[in-house]
Amino acid sequence: MADSCYLIEEVAGNKTLIDLAWNDIKCSVKTKQGTKQILKGVTGHALHGEFLVIMGSSGAGKTTLLNILSNRLQNSKKVAITGEVLANSSPISDIFYTNYIGYVTQEDTLIETMTVYECLMFVARLKTTYINKKAKVLELINLLKLDNCKNSYIGGPYMKGISGGEKKRTSIGIELITNPSVLFLDEPTSGLDSYTAMIVCKLLLSEANSGKTIISTIHQPGSEIFHLFDKLMLMCDGQIVYHGLAKNSLNFFAQCGLACPEHSNPADYFMEVLYLANSNELSKEELKRVEMLAEANKKIQKNEPMLTVPLNIDEKVYKSGFFTQLYYLLGRSVMRMIRNPILSVVRIALLAVIALMVLFFYYNMGQTGIQDMMNRNGLIFFNVACLVFCNILACVLTFPTMRPIMIKEYQSNTYGVVPYFLAQCITDVFADLIQTLSYVSIIYWAVNFNTTSFKVVVEYYIMVYLEFYIGGSLGMLTGCVFDKPELALASTSGLLFPFMYFAGFYRSGNLPKAFKWMEYTSPFFYVFQGCMKNQYEDFKITDCYVNPIGQKLDCDPLDNFDIHLSVHFNMMILALLIVFYRTLAFIAMKVMCKHLKNG
């Protein structure tokens, strides 16, 4: 295993070796049916240099145990955990996890528009202090056998990318780049073919050989993979029914009167023996079998000598500073926006369609008659509705897809919420600026909008910019509150239609007094007011409708629509609303992260 000893000099030299032990871990959760005991006093250990595989029946509590050991599940209103986890014979603090552990989740949380190399470099830049980060990343890529695809996109439903096995190895690489002493993995081989699963398991074994403590749950390994395992922990009904060398497990079951038939895959056989028809209500026979195995397992346990080397704890939660985090997050966010097909399609194609429609129907609009005025009003409102909606759609559709990635990276202390949030806001500032400049420049002169002064034109640019940004802010807010794009989209529609109705276009002067206040809650109202005021400044309709007694009517669109707030006042209110929506989005993001950290 010449290539297996990644960073072995650090493991043997400066790197801390860790023996992990856990005593009498109990975990219960409150459910609607009452309290459910998930773990019933679980005791075990994983030593440095060991690859411990946790297997067991579905619902046995494997993931729960992994989450408790890795501090991803903590005591909360719903969850009660007791027992202790020791590292090198000492109780561990929260900061221990930041310093020494890595966690590979079951789902790959990778950005589809990044390459394998970029994914690893991003983490290396934020979470490591290597002098030559590029060399370390390339070394790791070589170890993970990802050289062939290092410059390929991760890919996803909308773009072709690397294979499932390559994604999994990239996810493992993201954790290995920080060279953790303890690595947890939740079902790293699920969904992979047997050959790829074998590659992943061999990689984990080699990492264990280099001194790391590797703990992984694994589902249905083939017999070839099973024979790779070093230590095995079998769980059933929240208890450990075997913990020891994988190669001794068959003997243990035979001694308990449950001999595995010859030529069977031991992993399949154990799953058969530990299968529970209903994990909420065990039959007498199942209960007896589980208790018999759990008792027999207790008898074979010996006190393993544990390391007692004290752990050097670096109290810093984040390995990089605020501005470094912001810088790389901003770079990633801009790159994602440029490369993301949904974002580019929604933002550019939709905008292009709107611009073409406007040019087609409103090219060289007249400036004098009643009809011209009505067309102009229609176009102003059309712009307001379309541009806000266009940006909301882009944010609502893309933000929830970033959510699991952000949560995973936040939980592993890659960066804080503030730099992440600011990076999103700054990216929007630039994206909206480009959209505004292109859209307004294309349509403004072509449709004959007001060009009486430079100030009027600039103000219109600013109003459109605020339209885009307020749309993005609303999209971000719903995207932060709802985790699924469908839910976010549905709630956005529920919000947008009343907002649009109360914009002051459909019923302005004759809105019943009781509902008048609702106009002030709609951002569309301020955008519409601002744009109308801006467009009709110094603008005279000469060809007015004259009634039978000679009065000129409908000459002032600002009067017709009851437009009374100044352009600058509307701009100020919109700026405040942007701050308000973004603050709410930030609070939603912060609450979500805090909630997740507390289990």
Ligand SMILES: Nc1ncnc2c1ncn2[C@@H]1O[C@H](COP(=O)(O)OP(=O)(O)OP(=O)(O)O)[C@@H](O)[C@H]1O
């Ligand atoms: N927050 C929760 N609320 C209610 N029940 C829970 C909660 N978390 C876990 N459980 C239940 O606890 C049991 C153990 O869950 P866990 O995910 O640890 O099992 P597992 O062994 O990993 O199962 P699988 O192999 O199917 O993923 C399951 O019956 C699960 O439904």
